[in-house]
Amino acid sequence: MSETNTSVAMLEPVEDVGGVAQPLLQVNGLTKHFPVRGGLFAAKRTVRAVDNVSFSVAKGETVGIVGESGCGKSTTARLLMHLMPRDTGDIIYDGMAVGQSLSLRELRRGMQMVFQDSYASLNPRLTIEESIAFGPKVHGMADGAARALARELLGKVGLVPANFANRYPHEISGGQRQRVNIARALALSPRLVILDEAVSALDKSVEAQVLNLLADLKREFGLTYLFISHDLNVVRYISDRVLVMYLGEVVELGPVDEVWDRPAHPYTRALLAAMPSSDPDRRTEKPPISGDPPNPIDPPPGCRFHTRCPFAEPLCANATPKLTALDNMGHEAACYMAIPGSGHSRAPTGETA
């Protein structure tokens, strides 16, 4: 796989500015609200799609984002890619604030995205080779060199260039199309790749192939991943750290094993308990929570989970709990039961956590 490394010119990757200690991506207070048009005299309502989300992604790390539909995970990805304008919040790529010291054009070189729907995200009128070569050409690569790069990348994602380069998206299977999308994302030599439900639409045996491919590419190109999925098994397998989102807010974040073994937020616990069993003799007997996730239009006040939470107390409906550190390993949760002295009857009693 590596002997052909030097034969084809890649675009120069965006330079590493801050060094190893500088997080590759720093997100502070990211917020996006969508106004909802009602009738003429209807009260104005808003979808709080993403509300005050902050996190960072270290270089070479894989961060997972999990949550149910409507929790804002895809909106977060689109805001990071600047596919839609944000209301407030800072996005800092390798120490450079996007829009100030880093232009959008440079950002798109350094950050690329793979979408869930492999078919809708490819231009049906371009061959696979043309689709992959399109980005590098926009960024100033000559046509011949860009096509050579496209063929090289096709080989890297496990598709024989001679068989696939001149085919159109509808002529190949879903798993193969998703490989093409990955190749296209890599064509600009990005350092951060956002994978938005990139393996969710694939069959299980193909999903495993693509996950192995992602691991190989990460090693070869030194990539950093932001991996968005609703499948907890996949997230646990691929991520180093994980963010759990509920109705536009981060409710828990931390190293993946910490969050899995010691979930602090009742929503995280419910999500983990809702995974189907893998043992025929130990089936799930009781649903962990009842009801559907509420509509993100005008979400409940206070802790947004209090309407479905078995431990909710009056204070949960009054004010939103803040993300609070639980230990020194970066495990944080936004729940009054995890905040010492919060007034919740199940809160830890110790003065210092």
Add this chain to the structure above:
Amino acid sequence: MTKLVEISGLNIRFTGERTVYAVNDLNLSLGDGEVLGLLGESGSGKSVTLRALMRLLPKKRTQISGKVDVMGQDVLAMNDEQLSSFRGQTVSMIFQEPALALDPVYTIGAQIAESVVRHEGKSYAEGRARALEMLEVVRIPSAKRRLDAYPHEMSGGMRQRAMIALALACRPKILLADEPTTALDATVQIQILLLLRELQREFGMSVIFVTHDIGVAIEICDRVAVMYAGQIVEQGTLRDIVRSPVHPYAKGLLASTIHGAKRGQRLETIPGTPPSLAEKPNCCSFAPRCKLAEPRCLKRLPESVEIGPGRAARCVLAEPAAAT
């Protein structure tokens, strides 16, 4: 155990722009009060088999041969009139996407009532009463109010409950479920699975449950049939299939699920992609992807051999074990 459904030698071929041999020589039976899972990837023919049981496939473009016997009736020989009383009362189906399966211009109550009026010859008022009863059975909160709700006014999980209520309104003996939880969120999926499990016991129905998710099959099925390229490659009790699969495809499918895989460890995969099914398979369809393939796999179609009570596999490697 009496057999409610007996399918033998079922072949389904779609003609038209291109020909697809979707189901090939399929044999399957369903016992009374049993939950059978059809497990397979997209294109393996599991949904087509389910639809053939209710004759829902487009008439003009489908060629069906074989025998489909449901409670002593020959489904493939039914005329339209017989079919419409067969559907709903004997066999009923729930689909993956309730938003598409329910009629958007009628309220939930009206849709359930209509099916009761049509199948049981009751009055509309009696139908409404049954609708309310059914919504309570599937545990829709404030059922009385929801009777007059349109499908778009409900959330995804609620719509799926409403569809289950509709399917069970005429107390069918057999429920066909085509990936009913795939489109749902994780916390809702488990609620629907537990509800189906409970209703199955309460109503004493038999269920055929199509899914691609082994975890879902584990939660609900008694017996599992693994499908590949339009054939059942292995069937047996849930425990046998999950604990000790015999067919290399079933083994690979179970190994490639990510359940509990360690980070950094490579996942086991099945190389390649499923066949296109443009031709009728005349040898083992899985052989091109199989690690254990031998020359004889490409010579003929392996027979389905019994390897234990109620357990069968379609693989040459299972044959000598059965002979001894």
